[in-house]
Amino acid sequence: MALRRVTVSLSILFQTPPPSLYLTHTYSLTIPRTTPSLISFRHSSISASKTLTPSLPPSEKPFLFIPPGVEPTQINDSMILPFSNIVIGPYAGDSKIKDVEFIKSSPRAKDCPKDDRPEFAVLGRSNVGKSSLINSLVRKKELALTSKKPGKTQLINHFLVNKKWYLVDLPGYGFAKASEAAKVDWSSFTKGYFLNRDTLVSVLLLIDASVPPQRIDFDCANWLGRNNIPVTFVFTKCDKMKVSKGKRPDENIKEFQEIIKQNYKQHPPWIMTSSVTGLGRDDLLLHVSQLRNYWDQ
Missing domain, CATH: 3.40.50.300 (P-loop containing nucleotide triphosphate hydrolases)
Known part of the structure:
Protein backbone atom coordinates (compact mmCIF):
# COMPACT_ATOMS: atom_id res chain seq x y z
CA MET A 1 0.00 0.00 0.00
CA ALA A 2 1.40 3.37 -0.99
CA LEU A 3 2.26 5.82 1.76
CA ARG A 4 0.11 8.90 2.06
CA ARG A 5 2.23 11.99 2.20
CA VAL A 6 1.62 15.47 3.50
CA THR A 7 3.51 18.66 2.75
CA VAL A 8 4.17 20.94 5.68
CA SER A 9 6.11 24.15 6.20
CA LEU A 10 9.07 24.22 8.52
CA SER A 11 11.25 27.10 9.64
CA ILE A 12 14.94 27.44 10.35
CA LEU A 13 16.50 30.38 12.15
CA PHE A 14 19.89 31.57 10.97
CA GLN A 15 21.89 33.93 13.12
CA THR A 16 23.51 36.82 11.26
CA PRO A 17 25.34 39.92 12.53
CA PRO A 18 24.28 41.66 14.63
CA PRO A 19 23.57 38.76 17.06
CA SER A 20 20.05 39.96 17.78
CA LEU A 21 18.99 39.69 14.13
CA TYR A 22 17.50 36.41 12.85
CA LEU A 23 16.38 35.58 9.35
CA THR A 24 13.63 32.97 8.95
CA HIS A 25 13.73 30.71 5.91
CA THR A 26 10.72 28.50 5.16
CA TYR A 27 10.67 25.48 2.88
CA SER A 28 8.44 22.51 2.18
CA LEU A 29 9.19 18.96 3.24
CA THR A 30 7.26 15.83 2.29
CA ILE A 31 6.76 13.44 5.21
CA PRO A 32 4.99 10.05 5.14
CA ARG A 33 1.89 10.03 7.36
CA THR A 34 2.84 6.55 8.52
CA THR A 35 6.18 7.84 9.83
CA PRO A 36 6.15 8.97 13.49
CA SER A 37 5.67 12.71 13.16
CA LEU A 38 8.52 14.83 14.45
CA ILE A 39 7.71 17.81 12.24
CA SER A 40 7.52 20.25 15.16
CA PHE A 41 11.13 19.53 16.10
CA ARG A 42 12.99 22.63 14.97
CA HIS A 43 16.60 23.64 14.68
CA SER A 44 18.22 27.04 15.20
CA SER A 45 21.62 28.55 15.69
CA ILE A 46 20.81 30.26 18.99
CA SER A 47 23.91 30.58 21.15
CA ALA A 48 24.55 27.31 22.98
CA SER A 49 26.25 26.24 26.19
CA LYS A 50 30.02 26.56 26.36
CA THR A 51 30.12 22.77 26.72
CA LEU A 52 28.87 22.43 23.15
CA THR A 53 31.97 21.42 21.15
CA PRO A 54 34.23 23.92 22.96
CA SER A 55 36.70 24.16 20.06
CA LEU A 56 34.11 25.79 17.78
CA PRO A 57 33.73 29.58 17.80
CA PRO A 58 30.15 30.86 18.48
CA SER A 59 29.56 31.69 14.83
CA GLU A 60 30.19 28.08 13.81
CA LYS A 61 28.09 26.25 16.39
CA PRO A 62 25.65 23.86 14.69
CA PHE A 63 21.90 24.41 14.72
CA LEU A 64 20.17 23.34 17.90
CA PHE A 65 17.62 20.53 17.92
CA ILE A 66 14.57 22.09 19.58
CA PRO A 67 11.80 19.68 20.65
CA PRO A 68 8.05 20.36 20.87
CA GLY A 69 6.97 22.52 23.76
CA VAL A 70 10.07 24.74 23.63
CA GLU A 71 10.23 28.16 22.03
CA PRO A 72 13.66 29.40 20.81
CA THR A 73 13.38 32.44 23.07
CA GLN A 74 12.95 30.18 26.12
CA ILE A 75 16.25 28.35 25.71
CA ASN A 76 19.03 28.78 28.23
CA ASP A 77 22.36 27.01 28.64
CA SER A 78 21.05 24.52 31.19
CA MET A 79 18.57 23.12 28.65
CA ILE A 80 21.27 22.02 26.18
CA LEU A 81 22.81 18.59 26.62
CA PRO A 82 26.63 18.77 26.92
CA PHE A 83 28.61 17.93 23.77
CA SER A 84 25.51 17.91 21.59
CA ASN A 85 23.07 20.22 19.80
CA ILE A 86 20.08 18.76 21.67
CA VAL A 87 17.71 20.90 23.71
CA ILE A 88 15.75 19.15 26.46
CA GLY A 89 12.05 20.01 26.66
CA PRO A 90 8.92 19.02 28.59
CA TYR A 91 8.64 15.62 26.92
CA ALA A 92 11.88 14.40 28.50
CA GLY A 93 11.11 11.98 31.31
CA ASP A 94 12.48 9.04 33.26
CA SER A 95 15.35 7.70 31.16
CA LYS A 96 16.70 5.10 33.59
CA ILE A 97 16.98 1.58 32.17
CA LYS A 98 15.74 -0.86 34.80
CA ASP A 99 15.16 -3.99 32.77
Whole structure:
Protein backbone atom coordinates (compact mmCIF):
# COMPACT_ATOMS: atom_id res chain seq x y z
CA MET A 1 0.00 0.00 0.00
CA ALA A 2 1.40 3.37 -0.99
CA LEU A 3 2.26 5.82 1.76
CA ARG A 4 0.11 8.90 2.06
CA ARG A 5 2.23 11.99 2.20
CA VAL A 6 1.62 15.47 3.50
CA THR A 7 3.51 18.66 2.75
CA VAL A 8 4.17 20.94 5.68
CA SER A 9 6.11 24.15 6.20
CA LEU A 10 9.07 24.22 8.52
CA SER A 11 11.25 27.10 9.64
CA ILE A 12 14.94 27.44 10.35
CA LEU A 13 16.50 30.38 12.15
CA PHE A 14 19.89 31.57 10.97
CA GLN A 15 21.89 33.93 13.12
CA THR A 16 23.51 36.82 11.26
CA PRO A 17 25.34 39.92 12.53
CA PRO A 18 24.28 41.66 14.63
CA PRO A 19 23.57 38.76 17.06
CA SER A 20 20.05 39.96 17.78
CA LEU A 21 18.99 39.69 14.13
CA TYR A 22 17.50 36.41 12.85
CA LEU A 23 16.38 35.58 9.35
CA THR A 24 13.63 32.97 8.95
CA HIS A 25 13.73 30.71 5.91
CA THR A 26 10.72 28.50 5.16
CA TYR A 27 10.67 25.48 2.88
CA SER A 28 8.44 22.51 2.18
CA LEU A 29 9.19 18.96 3.24
CA THR A 30 7.26 15.83 2.29
CA ILE A 31 6.76 13.44 5.21
CA PRO A 32 4.99 10.05 5.14
CA ARG A 33 1.89 10.03 7.36
CA THR A 34 2.84 6.55 8.52
CA THR A 35 6.18 7.84 9.83
CA PRO A 36 6.15 8.97 13.49
CA SER A 37 5.67 12.71 13.16
CA LEU A 38 8.52 14.83 14.45
CA ILE A 39 7.71 17.81 12.24
CA SER A 40 7.52 20.25 15.16
CA PHE A 41 11.13 19.53 16.10
CA ARG A 42 12.99 22.63 14.97
CA HIS A 43 16.60 23.64 14.68
CA SER A 44 18.22 27.04 15.20
CA SER A 45 21.62 28.55 15.69
CA ILE A 46 20.81 30.26 18.99
CA SER A 47 23.91 30.58 21.15
CA ALA A 48 24.55 27.31 22.98
CA SER A 49 26.25 26.24 26.19
CA LYS A 50 30.02 26.56 26.36
CA THR A 51 30.12 22.77 26.72
CA LEU A 52 28.87 22.43 23.15
CA THR A 53 31.97 21.42 21.15
CA PRO A 54 34.23 23.92 22.96
CA SER A 55 36.70 24.16 20.06
CA LEU A 56 34.11 25.79 17.78
CA PRO A 57 33.73 29.58 17.80
CA PRO A 58 30.15 30.86 18.48
CA SER A 59 29.56 31.69 14.83
CA GLU A 60 30.19 28.08 13.81
CA LYS A 61 28.09 26.25 16.39
CA PRO A 62 25.65 23.86 14.69
CA PHE A 63 21.90 24.41 14.72
CA LEU A 64 20.17 23.34 17.90
CA PHE A 65 17.62 20.53 17.92
CA ILE A 66 14.57 22.09 19.58
CA PRO A 67 11.80 19.68 20.65
CA PRO A 68 8.05 20.36 20.87
CA GLY A 69 6.97 22.52 23.76
CA VAL A 70 10.07 24.74 23.63
CA GLU A 71 10.23 28.16 22.03
CA PRO A 72 13.66 29.40 20.81
CA THR A 73 13.38 32.44 23.07
CA GLN A 74 12.95 30.18 26.12
CA ILE A 75 16.25 28.35 25.71
CA ASN A 76 19.03 28.78 28.23
CA ASP A 77 22.36 27.01 28.64
CA SER A 78 21.05 24.52 31.19
CA MET A 79 18.57 23.12 28.65
CA ILE A 80 21.27 22.02 26.18
CA LEU A 81 22.81 18.59 26.62
CA PRO A 82 26.63 18.77 26.92
CA PHE A 83 28.61 17.93 23.77
CA SER A 84 25.51 17.91 21.59
CA ASN A 85 23.07 20.22 19.80
CA ILE A 86 20.08 18.76 21.67
CA VAL A 87 17.71 20.90 23.71
CA ILE A 88 15.75 19.15 26.46
CA GLY A 89 12.05 20.01 26.66
CA PRO A 90 8.92 19.02 28.59
CA TYR A 91 8.64 15.62 26.92
CA ALA A 92 11.88 14.40 28.50
CA GLY A 93 11.11 11.98 31.31
CA ASP A 94 12.48 9.04 33.26
CA SER A 95 15.35 7.70 31.16
CA LYS A 96 16.70 5.10 33.59
CA ILE A 97 16.98 1.58 32.17
CA LYS A 98 15.74 -0.86 34.80
CA ASP A 99 15.16 -3.99 32.77
CA VAL A 100 16.35 -5.30 29.40
CA GLU A 101 15.17 -8.49 27.77
CA PHE A 102 16.32 -10.04 24.49
CA ILE A 103 13.18 -10.83 22.48
CA LYS A 104 14.26 -12.28 19.14
CA SER A 105 16.54 -12.17 16.12
CA SER A 106 14.82 -11.72 12.79
CA PRO A 107 16.26 -12.52 9.34
CA ARG A 108 13.66 -10.31 7.65
CA ALA A 109 11.71 -7.18 8.52
CA LYS A 110 8.41 -9.02 8.35
CA ASP A 111 9.65 -11.41 11.04
CA CYS A 112 10.19 -8.63 13.61
CA PRO A 113 7.97 -8.37 16.72
CA LYS A 114 4.43 -7.37 15.88
CA ASP A 115 3.25 -4.99 18.56
CA ASP A 116 2.84 -1.24 18.94
CA ARG A 117 5.82 -0.52 21.19
CA PRO A 118 8.06 2.31 19.91
CA GLU A 119 11.57 1.38 18.87
CA PHE A 120 14.97 2.93 18.25
CA ALA A 121 17.29 1.31 15.72
CA VAL A 122 21.06 1.38 16.23
CA LEU A 123 22.96 1.44 12.95
CA GLY A 124 26.53 2.07 11.94
CA ARG A 125 29.56 1.06 9.96
CA SER A 126 31.14 -2.21 11.08
CA ASN A 127 33.66 -1.63 13.87
CA VAL A 128 32.07 1.71 14.80
CA GLY A 129 31.53 0.46 18.35
CA LYS A 130 27.84 -0.32 17.97
CA SER A 131 27.68 -3.32 20.29
CA SER A 132 29.87 -1.58 22.87
CA LEU A 133 27.53 1.43 22.89
CA ILE A 134 24.47 -0.79 23.34
CA ASN A 135 26.14 -2.60 26.23
CA SER A 136 27.06 0.76 27.75
CA LEU A 137 23.52 2.11 27.45
CA VAL A 138 21.95 -0.87 29.22
CA ARG A 139 24.93 -1.41 31.56
CA LYS A 140 25.12 -5.10 30.74
CA LYS A 141 28.22 -6.70 29.31
CA GLU A 142 27.77 -8.81 26.20
CA LEU A 143 24.06 -8.07 25.81
CA ALA A 144 24.86 -7.22 22.21
CA LEU A 145 27.48 -9.39 20.53
CA THR A 146 30.91 -7.78 20.60
CA SER A 147 33.85 -9.10 18.66
CA LYS A 148 37.24 -8.09 17.32
CA LYS A 149 35.93 -9.35 14.00
CA PRO A 150 33.48 -6.74 12.60
CA GLY A 151 30.26 -7.87 10.97
CA LYS A 152 29.13 -10.43 13.55
CA THR A 153 25.62 -8.98 13.78
CA GLN A 154 23.79 -10.36 10.76
CA LEU A 155 20.21 -10.28 12.01
CA ILE A 156 17.72 -7.69 13.27
CA ASN A 157 17.92 -8.07 17.05
CA HIS A 158 15.16 -6.71 19.29
CA PHE A 159 15.78 -5.89 22.96
CA LEU A 160 12.79 -4.89 25.10
CA VAL A 161 13.63 -2.07 27.53
CA ASN A 162 11.58 -1.59 30.71
CA LYS A 163 8.87 -3.63 28.98
CA LYS A 164 7.92 -0.43 27.15
CA TRP A 165 10.17 0.15 24.15
CA TYR A 166 12.63 -1.60 21.88
CA LEU A 167 16.30 -1.03 21.24
CA VAL A 168 17.06 -2.64 17.88
CA ASP A 169 20.55 -3.81 16.94
CA LEU A 170 20.93 -3.77 13.15
CA PRO A 171 23.71 -5.31 11.01
CA GLY A 172 26.72 -3.08 10.47
CA TYR A 173 27.39 -1.87 6.95
CA GLY A 174 30.66 -1.65 5.06
CA PHE A 175 32.30 -4.82 6.35
CA ALA A 176 35.05 -5.45 3.79
CA LYS A 177 35.49 -9.17 4.53
CA ALA A 178 31.85 -10.11 4.07
CA SER A 179 30.91 -11.80 0.81
CA GLU A 180 29.29 -9.60 -1.82
CA ALA A 181 26.11 -11.70 -1.56
CA ALA A 182 25.96 -11.11 2.18
CA LYS A 183 26.49 -7.36 1.73
CA VAL A 184 23.59 -7.13 -0.71
CA ASP A 185 21.37 -9.27 1.51
CA TRP A 186 22.12 -7.23 4.64
CA SER A 187 21.46 -3.96 2.79
CA SER A 188 18.21 -5.27 1.36
CA PHE A 189 16.56 -6.45 4.55
CA THR A 190 17.86 -3.50 6.59
CA LYS A 191 16.31 -1.01 4.17
CA GLY A 192 13.12 -3.09 4.20
CA TYR A 193 13.04 -2.70 7.97
CA PHE A 194 13.36 1.10 7.76
CA LEU A 195 10.65 1.44 5.14
CA ASN A 196 8.12 -0.88 6.77
CA ARG A 197 8.36 -0.33 10.53
CA ASP A 198 5.58 2.04 11.57
CA THR A 199 6.79 1.84 15.18
CA LEU A 200 10.29 3.14 14.35
CA VAL A 201 10.72 6.43 16.22
CA SER A 202 14.29 7.20 15.18
CA VAL A 203 17.53 5.73 13.90
CA LEU A 204 20.60 6.22 16.07
CA LEU A 205 23.23 6.42 13.33
CA LEU A 206 26.67 5.83 14.85
CA ILE A 207 29.62 7.72 13.36
CA ASP A 208 33.24 6.98 14.36
CA ALA A 209 34.64 10.32 15.52
CA SER A 210 38.19 8.99 15.83
CA VAL A 211 38.63 8.88 12.04
CA PRO A 212 37.93 11.36 9.23
CA PRO A 213 34.37 11.36 7.78
CA GLN A 214 33.67 8.29 5.65
CA ARG A 215 31.79 8.32 2.36
CA ILE A 216 29.79 5.23 3.33
CA ASP A 217 28.40 7.05 6.38
CA PHE A 218 27.26 9.95 4.22
CA ASP A 219 25.61 7.53 1.80
CA CYS A 220 23.69 5.94 4.65
CA ALA A 221 22.72 9.28 6.23
CA ASN A 222 21.58 10.68 2.89
CA TRP A 223 19.49 7.58 2.14
CA LEU A 224 17.72 7.94 5.49
CA GLY A 225 17.13 11.62 4.79
CA ARG A 226 15.71 11.00 1.32
CA ASN A 227 13.26 8.51 2.82
CA ASN A 228 12.18 10.88 5.61
CA ILE A 229 13.41 8.58 8.37
CA PRO A 230 14.19 10.47 11.61
CA VAL A 231 17.84 10.14 12.60
CA THR A 232 20.16 11.13 15.45
CA PHE A 233 23.91 11.20 14.77
CA VAL A 234 25.70 9.47 17.65
CA PHE A 235 29.44 10.11 17.45
CA THR A 236 31.39 7.25 19.04
CA LYS A 237 34.97 6.85 20.32
CA CYS A 238 35.16 10.50 21.35
CA ASP A 239 37.73 9.58 24.02
CA LYS A 240 40.35 8.71 21.40
CA MET A 241 42.52 11.79 21.06
CA LYS A 242 45.13 10.40 18.68
CA VAL A 243 46.21 13.75 17.29
CA SER A 244 49.49 12.30 16.00
CA LYS A 245 47.55 9.99 13.69
CA GLY A 246 45.06 12.56 12.48
CA LYS A 247 42.53 15.12 13.66
CA ARG A 248 40.88 15.17 17.07
CA PRO A 249 37.33 13.76 17.38
CA ASP A 250 35.79 17.25 17.62
CA GLU A 251 37.59 18.26 14.42
CA ASN A 252 36.31 15.17 12.59
CA ILE A 253 32.80 15.89 13.89
CA LYS A 254 32.96 19.46 12.64
CA GLU A 255 34.06 18.27 9.20
CA PHE A 256 31.24 15.70 9.11
CA GLN A 257 28.68 18.37 9.96
CA GLU A 258 29.98 20.75 7.31
CA ILE A 259 29.51 18.07 4.66
CA ILE A 260 26.18 16.65 5.84
CA LYS A 261 24.47 20.05 5.96
CA GLN A 262 24.76 20.18 2.16
CA ASN A 263 22.06 17.51 1.96
CA TYR A 264 20.07 18.18 5.15
CA LYS A 265 18.09 21.40 5.16
CA GLN A 266 17.66 20.90 8.89
CA HIS A 267 20.58 19.47 10.82
CA PRO A 268 19.53 16.32 12.75
CA PRO A 269 20.23 16.04 16.47
CA TRP A 270 23.75 14.85 17.33
CA ILE A 271 25.69 13.89 20.44
CA MET A 272 29.24 12.85 21.34
CA THR A 273 29.71 9.54 23.21
CA SER A 274 32.35 7.16 24.52
CA SER A 275 31.69 3.61 25.67
CA VAL A 276 35.02 3.72 27.52
CA THR A 277 34.42 6.82 29.66
CA GLY A 278 30.62 6.85 29.61
CA LEU A 279 30.54 10.25 27.89
CA GLY A 280 27.03 11.00 26.60
CA ARG A 281 25.46 7.82 27.93
CA ASP A 282 22.85 9.36 30.25
CA ASP A 283 22.28 12.32 27.94
CA LEU A 284 21.56 10.09 24.95
CA LEU A 285 19.00 8.15 27.00
CA LEU A 286 17.37 11.43 28.04
CA HIS A 287 17.14 12.44 24.38
CA VAL A 288 15.58 9.06 23.57
CA SER A 289 13.05 9.53 26.37
CA GLN A 290 11.71 12.79 24.95
CA LEU A 291 11.46 11.37 21.44
CA ARG A 292 9.65 8.32 22.81
CA ASN A 293 7.26 10.28 25.03
CA TYR A 294 6.37 12.64 22.19
CA TRP A 295 5.78 9.68 19.87
CA ASP A 296 3.43 8.11 22.44
CA GLN A 297 1.13 11.14 22.49
